Amino acid sequence: MAHLAVLRIGHRPERDQRVTTHVGLAARAFGADGMYLAADDKGVVESITDVVDRWGGSFFIRNHISWKRCIRKWKETGGVVVHLTMYGERIQDREEEIRSHSRILVVVGAEKVPGEIYGLADYNIAVTGQPHSEISSLAVFLDRFFQGSELCSEFPGARIRVVPAKDTKQTEERWD
Numbered sequence: 223m224a225h226l227a228v229l230r231i232g233h234r235p236e237r238d239q240r241v242t243t244h245v246g247l248a249a250r251a252f253g254a255d256g257m258y259l260a261a262d263d264k265g266v267v268e269s270i271t272d273v274v275d276r277w278g279g280s281f282f283i284r285n286h287i288s289w290k291r292c293i294r295k296w297k298e299t300g301g302v303v304v305h306l307t308m309y310g311e312r313i314q315d316r317e318e319e320i321r322s323h324s325r326i327l328v329v330v331g332a333e334k335v336p337g338e339i340y341g342l343a344d345y346n347i348a349v350t351g352q353p354h355s356e357i358s359s360l361a362v363f364l365d366r367f368f369q370g371s372e373l374c375s376e377f378p379g380a381r382i383r384v385v386p387a388k389d390t391k392q393t394e395e396r397w398d
């Protein structure tokens with residue numbers, strides 16, 4: 223099983239809390255192992271940690287990291303870096319090759335992305351050549367990467383889970 227983490231860069235605590243929290247939640251729900259946050263925002267960490275506590279799994283979040291050091295360490299330990307950008311190569315042309323790696327760091331930006339990242343990444347990958355968002359690009363990338371298997375993920379240790387239903391809202395809680 224591949225080890226895949228997300229690196230969120232460009233986060234501005236005063237503006238991006240909700241989007242970055244959703245980047246983390248999408249990462250967790252769609253099969254990533256954790257998220258590195260290249261900013262200091264304990265609010266984001268708290269929100270995601272709270273979800274992990276209640277909804278299970280072992281998703282990690284690391285706050286206040288240096289994105290350059292994170293990328294360098296990732297590469298030094300044999301991992302590859304995939305930067306999601308509308309200017310990159312088409313995901314459909316590279317997904318198979320990317321899937322052959324066992325350690326993948328997926329980088330998503332915010333408003334402005336430092337130009338340096340294009341050279342540091344092993345792959346610059348576009349999820350269409352149209353502008354959209356870090357959440358949508360990450361969700362589509364992860365679904366392509368895991369080929370839909372992430373939809374059946376289990377989240378061990380959950381205290382709450384949804385019971386799929388046609389026309390009611392049903393959950394099951396466990397407090398042991």
Ligand SMILES: C[S@@+](CC[C@H](N)C(=O)[O-])C[C@H]1O[C@@H](n2cnc3c(N)ncnc32)[C@H](O)[C@@H]1O
Nearest residue numbers: 306307308330331332348349352354355356359
């Ligand atoms: C709001 S966009 C801003 C992008 C910014 N204008 C730039 O320099 O690329 C924020 C992030 O969403 C992701 N993103 C947006 N559209 C994308 C696309 N078509 N393909 C891949 N990633 C995309 C990228 O990770 C980007 O850094």
